[in-house]
Amino acid sequence: MAALLGLAQLVVVVVALVPDGSAPWSAGRLLSASGYALWLALAVSVLLCSSRRTLSALPVRLGAAAAVALATLVAALAAAIVHGLFASVGEAETWPGFWRFVGGSGGVVALITALALRYFYVIDGWQAQVSASARAEADALQARIRPHFLFNSMNMIASLLRRDPEVAERAVLDLSDLFRAALGAGEGNSSLQEEVHLAERYLAIEQLRLGERLQVAWERSEPLPWTLPMPRLVLQPLLENAVLHGISRLPAGGRIEIGLAATADRLLLRVRNPSLPPQADGPHGAGHAQRSIGHRLGYAFGPRARMTSGWEGGYYACEIELPLD
DSSP, X not given: OHHHHXXXXXXXXHHHHOOOSSOOOOHHHHHHHHHHHHHHHHHHHHHHHHTHHHHHTSOHHHHHHHHHHHHHHHHHHHHHHHHHHHHHTTOOTTSOOHHHHHHHHHHHHHHHHHHHHHHHHHHHHHHHHHHHHHHHHHHHHXXXXXXXXHHHHHHHHHHHHXXXXXXXXXXXXXXXXXXXXXXXXXXXXXXXXXXHHHHHHHHHHHHHHHGGGEEEEXXXXXXXXXXOEEOSSSHHHHHHHHHHHTGGGSTTOXXXXXXXXXXXXXXXXXXXXXXXXXXXXXXXXXXXXXXXHHHHHHHHHGGGOEEEEEEETTEEEEEEEEEOO
């Protein structure tokens, strides 16, 4: 409705600005024309909304043509009524002729309706494409829990079975939680609390594997919006990158710092880890995980979601800002 009303007002402004040599528009004339145009747009909007079920049951092109024809008919009838009312009180002398006024109103409304329907159709298709892309990226992200991590974890658990069965059992449960989340990456939303819980499970497994080489420091500035809905597998892939491309490449290991803080309207997430410089020899990540996370956060939170990353002073940091409103 806002789009149709905005288009109607835009048409009035365009007509008022056209240099056709006639007398300049007064404030009263602009107000009168705006009221008439907005009234027509409102009537057409209500009619299209009330008949949406019938129109949607038709094929796309036929339904669009029927919607435009219906809007044109309503505009023509309304214009005829308005012209007749002003003619009955003797104020139609300065107006265009009856058929010119009715035909012009119907034609303009037909054009506005066609433009609006085309706009809605394109936006709907774009949103469907973005949704499908986000779902595909989430599905592809399931494969980011790499096979070598699974094999290493299973070997580590096997070595613990006799020496420390309780720790082995806890590792199996952590691994189960991790893969359950990966398999459901494209199904619905997670929450900040679930993402943090999953990250803790992942880091617990890696700490068993890497031992003292991996240290973890959580910095939580309460209160935090623990129930904030967010896409699945946002935090864990960042930590996996920190371990794979940072800690595991350093002989002495290092400490991963995870910061969570919230302001009145934003949630701040930060992952920081020691890392070799980007120009160092050895394998480097291609950034697929970060791009996927950025796309899915942009789809979920809109343009106000922000994700930045970079290497500086021996550390690699990734920061995420999400709106809370």
